[in-house]
Amino acid sequence: MGRAEERRARQRGGRRAAPKRRRSSGAGGKSGIRRLFTxxxxxxxxxxxxxxxxxxxxxxxxxxxxPEGNPEAELQSNVYKYSDGSIMTRTGDRNREIVDLAKVPKEVQRTFVAAENKTFYKDSGVDLKGTARGVLNTLSGKGAQGGSTITQQYVKNYYLSQEQTVTRKLKELVISLKLDREKSKDYILAGYINTSYYGRGAYGIQAAAQAYYRVDAEDLTVEQGAYLAALLQAPNQYDWAIASETGKKLVQERWNYVLDNMVEEDWLSRADRQGMEFPVPEEPKTSAGMGGQNGYLVDAANYEIRKQLVAQGAAEDMEQAKALLDLGGYTVTLNVDRKKQAELEKAVKAKLTSKLDPDEREVDADVQAGAVSVDPKTGGVVAMYGGVDYVKHFTNNATRDDYQPASTFKPVILAAAVDQDAETQDGVPITANTIYDGTSKRPVVDQGRKVGFAPPNEDDVDYDDITVQEAMNKSVNSVFAQMGVDVGMDRVMKVAGDLGMNTEGDQAVPAQTLGSMGASPLEMAGVYATLDNHGKKVTPAVVKSVEHKDRTVEFPEPIGEQVISREAADTVTSVLTGVVDDGTAKKSVRDNPLRDGQTVAGKTGTSDNNKSAWFSGYTPELVTSVGLFGEDPKTHAQVPMYKAGGVDYRVNGGGFPAEIWAAYTFGVMDEISEFDLETKQGNAVKPSTTPTQSQSPTQSPTEEETTEAPETEEPTTEAPTTEAPETESPTQSPSQSPSNSPSSEPPTDGQSTEPENPLFPDGDRQER
CATH class of the missing domain: 1.20.5 (Single alpha-helices involved in coiled-coils or other helix-helix interfaces)
Known part of the structure; x- marks a missing residue:
């Protein structure tokens, strides 16, 4: 049988095939797995x-x-510093000040690398093992574990979020690789140390350096840098001020680890390392905020910055400039001297606010004080008092210009007269010794024609013939009203503008001779500083410098050109020494025991209805203008200040303002100095004697002069307070003519009883 037939036979069942051997189930299963997992x-x-x-x-x-950077990571504060570089305050929601890496010492930079990522300068920006470990930990629910490079940490801080997800980790990896290829290591390191959180509310190395060591980042030592670098692992746990004993031990170990790594990387010698001691940080310091005077100073500085941003074209208007400023990142150094600022605040408290008691006298709640102190040689505002507290009274009394400067304007008239070589109606050159008619309410004339203006003197006192020097000493309204017309009111107002007053919109009318326009202590300090600076324009500057990483803000020089002749300025200074030595400020300034022989020039002023009182004065080294303003605390309307602070009647410029000025000026005076004056009348005009034909002697009661009793009075007539009463009878001055005297007591409102002159704006008569 052939093979084919055999095969067919088997198929028909003619022959059975040999039975197959059965395999155990175990053997069969193993074989299946092998086939599946080869x-x-x-x-x-x-x-x-x-x-x-x-x-x-x-x-x-x-x-x-x-991606675009996280806006939160770029938020910065604005930092405001005193002239010596010490921090005054910060503003903004985030305490961060971004600094260039070049400002951080190289050794301090390396402390962060040694702490976080020794291979930073060599790696590609990522740690694959650490990232993989972090992903696995995240998947297993173990939280944030695993290492990251400095680049990855910076990416997390600046571009992403702090959430712990696989997606975020993968993004961090990709962005880190790209960033490392596109940016330099220095760029990444700078971003890392500027965005990291160090505890104590400090973001970035600059804020941290200030928070822990009271220094700028550029002044950090290696030891201090190592501590800040160690902090990043656990800012709150490692903050020495609040750390437990365990926390202190751990941060010291971390600090040693950082420095040892630096030695290992040859960034620090072993000898230097051996000599290093742990730098215990300063205690936490509460931010000064905007309370007290800080808010006033910040607002004044911000106004100057905004003006310059507009002037430079960085902003279209002041609102846009404010928006730029609000973005933060500005380091603003003010000209304000820390010591002088403290002394000015102290003087206001000692001489004014400590004497105000609204519970005893309602009027005391209406008194507001403002003051500005300027260095006449640099133009810097070295001190400013804006009010009792910025968070209680937002209006800055130092820069407000809604109150009248009153008789502190009179020196401007004299400056214009001398500068313009002006003459009286009789053709006599106007000098300190020129004689004017000081009769109260004498009609002002121009070329023989009455101009319709006849201002009364204080308490309607007549002086008849009186020199300009004595008229300045006694602040005689009728003399300076006539002098303004003699010079020409257009010229007077121009000189006022040249000296630093804002005269825009002010009419050049005779009434302005009595200081009826508005002005601020800042403006008046600038006017008097220009006089002190021999006629060279001084524009008071609050800001010394501004730094910002993206823009430059430049300021014009505070000292400008010659706006009036030196002779004119020096003549006014010479005359104003008489106000102090023989006039309305002699009790508060001349007789002050702290004066110690210091030469002083100045002028008092008190406006109509006692709504404001001033003293603007100067030494060769310092100019300060002090103003008191009556303001209703509810309506903010201007109100009188009669009997405020316990004075018997009027709040005079020779009272509280002059007292504040003297306490401050003599308190910060380093040495005695004298004016260097070039005038035809010599250095410091001596007090003039009253001409014999005058019907009113030098001791007639005057507005500011009544801060002390006349020398011819009996001691019993002196007031018990610093402000003497305004109720002396004219009979106390024996040579005063009864026919030209006011009533035995001044009017209850401190003004003349005569009808008001219709040419006087708002019905106001200016007092001295």
Missing amino acids: WKKILGTFFGLCLLGMGSFIVLYLVIDI
Whole structure:
């Protein structure tokens, strides 16, 4: 039988095949697993997954771009410093001040690298093992564990968020790789140390340096830098001020670890390392905020910055400039001297606010004080008092210009007269010794024609013939009203503007001779500083310098050109020494025991209805203008200040303002100095004697002069307070003519009883 037939026979069952051997179920299962998990399949699957992962990563790399920075990571505060560089306050929601890496010492930079990522300068920006460990920890629910490079930490801080998800980790990896290729290591390191949180509310190395060591980042030592670098691992746990004993031990270990790594990387010598001691940080310091005087100073500085941003074209208007400023990142150094600022605040408290008691006298709640002190040689505002507290009274009394400067304007008239070589109606050159008619309410004339203006003197006192010097000493209204017309009111107002007053919109009318326009202590300090600076324009400057990483803000020089002749300025200074030595400020200034022989020039002023009182005065080294303003605390309307602070009647410029000025000026005076004056009348005009034909002697009661009793009075007539009563009878001055005297007591409102002159704006008559 052939093979084919045999095969067919078997198929028909003619021959049975030999039975097959049964295998155990165990043997059969093992064989199935082997078939399912062969080495080829395992390797194939592994490589497949690798290829899939690589492909996915390539896709992610192509899809994910470096995003825009997180705005929160760029938020900065504005930092305001005193002239010596010490921090006054910060503003903004985030305590951060971004600094260039170049400002951080190289050794301090390396402390962060040694602490976090020794291979930073060599790696590609990522730690694959650490990232993989972080992903696995995240998947297993173990939280944020695993290492990251400095680049990755910076990416997390600046571009991403702090959430712990696989997606965020993968994004961090991709962005870090790209960032490392596109940016320098210095760029990344700078971003890292400027965005990291160091505790104590400090973001970035500059804020941290100030918070822990009271220094700028550029002044950090290696030891201090190592501590800040160690902090980043656990800012709150490692803050020495609040750390437990365990926390202190851990941060010291971390600090040693950082320095040892620096030695290992040859960034620090072993000898230097051995000599280093742990730098215990300063105690936490509460932010000064905007309370007290800080808010006034910040507002004044911000106004100057905004003006310059507009002037430079960085902003279209003041609102846009404010928006730029509010973005933060500005380091503003003021000209304000820390010592002088403290002394000015102290003087106001000692001489004024400590004497105000609204519970006892309602009027005391209406008194507001403002003051500005300027260095006449530099133009810098070295001190400013804006009010009792910025968070209680937002209006800055030092810069407000809604109150009248009153008789502190009179020196401007004299300056214009001398500068213009003006003459009286009789053709006599106007000098300190020129004689004027000081009769109260004498009609002002121009070329023989009455101009319709006849201002009364204080308490309607007549002086008849009186020199300009004595008229300034006694602040005689009728003399300076006529002098203004003699000079020409247009010229007077021009000189006022040249000296620093804002005269825009002010009419050049005779009434302005009595200071009826508005002015601020800042303006008046500038006017008197220009006089002190021999006629060279001084524009008071609050800001010394501004730094910002993205823009430059430049300021004009505070000292400008010659706006009036030196002779004119020096003549006014010479005359104003008489106001102090023989006039309305002699009790508060001349007789002050702290004066110690210091030469002083100044002028008092008190406006109509006692709504404001002033003293603007200067030494060769310092100019200060002090103003008191009556303001209703509810309506903010201007109100009188009669009997405020316990004075018997009127709040005079020779009272509280002059007292504040003297306490401050003589308190900060370093040495005695004298004016260097070039005038035809010599250095410091001596007090003039009253001409014999005068009907009113030098001791007639005057507005500011009544801060002390006349020398011819009996001691019993002297007031018990610093402000003497305004109720002396004219009979106390024996040579005063009854026919030209006011009534035995001044009017209750401190003004003349005559009808008001219709040419006087708002019905106001200016007092001295």
